[in-house]
Amino acid sequence: MKKTNPSFLNGIPELLVLRLLAVREMYGYQIVEEIRTKTGESLSFGEGCIYPYLHYLEAEKQVSSQRREVAGRSRNYYKLTARGRKRLEALSSEWRRVTSGVSRLMGEQYA
């Protein structure tokens, strides 16, 4: 039986965060900024709201964190774990499935 998509739609912030952390480790502010700039400001997190997501992902062992001092500033850096990488693959393929389905429908009926 095919799964329905509400859980996937709730997982978009998770997908974005995991995708960014797949490239390099980052701290909260950097992630918020990257999402804003790389999506052309069409998507953005509320400033403080990134931390619950990061802590949730950490509790799920999809990311790990380390407090480190860089250029005189001490911050929590987050990086992707092996489990996070697997989750990213699953979410990415789900994303492709949903977007191709939506595109097909939009192309057929509303082009």
Added chain:
Amino acid sequence: MPEADFIETLRCRLVELGCPLAQVRRLVREVADHRDDLKQAAEAEGLSGAAAEIQAMAQLGDPLALAEDLAATLRRSSWWGRHYVITFGLLPVLAVPVLWALALLLELFLLVGVLGHGWNLTKIRPMADDPVTFSYLLMIFHLMDYLAVAFVALAFHRLARRAAVNRKWMMIAFGLCSFYSLLSWASVEPHTFSLGFSANLHFHMHYEQWIKGMIPPAVAAAGYVLHRRKVQRFLEQVPV
């Protein structure tokens, strides 16, 4: 709102919402780091220190709403927190009798081990036949029974704190623990030991039953007082 007030409001609200203190410390520190980054970015755009601070605060939004968000995510991050109705409303119905029986049996096993110098039953049997020694053993047995009930209540207390659930659910779990403690019985006679449950709840129960029933609320009250003290000490510290 000044920076210090924002952080303090966030910290107090997170504590009020029942978030574990270690998590609160970490969240507050990260939000403070974030605020510094926002301020730095605003200053880099050419704003003065005061204007940069105002902009950073505005971007962070309402500290109370942020605290609610953070607490909700903390709850969702554990299985117990996500399924709090099952954990604190249904699980005690199944787990309390089993945990209580297991804890009591484990304690008895250890006691027999200590008294019998390594489970040598020939050394224990004469104790059961001597009425004075047996009366002491009976007293120890009742204490162990109370301890087993306290252990079960403590397990649910710890679970509720870790899951950062609403106090109402913690109280429901304690209520169920108390109810089951009133129904459970364990009896020891020379050379005989039995335990079980009775659905016969009445006011003329033996006083030991009533003591057992009062243990979970006592654990809840003690846990609450200790937690309040910890919170008090935590809030007296300088946040960041």
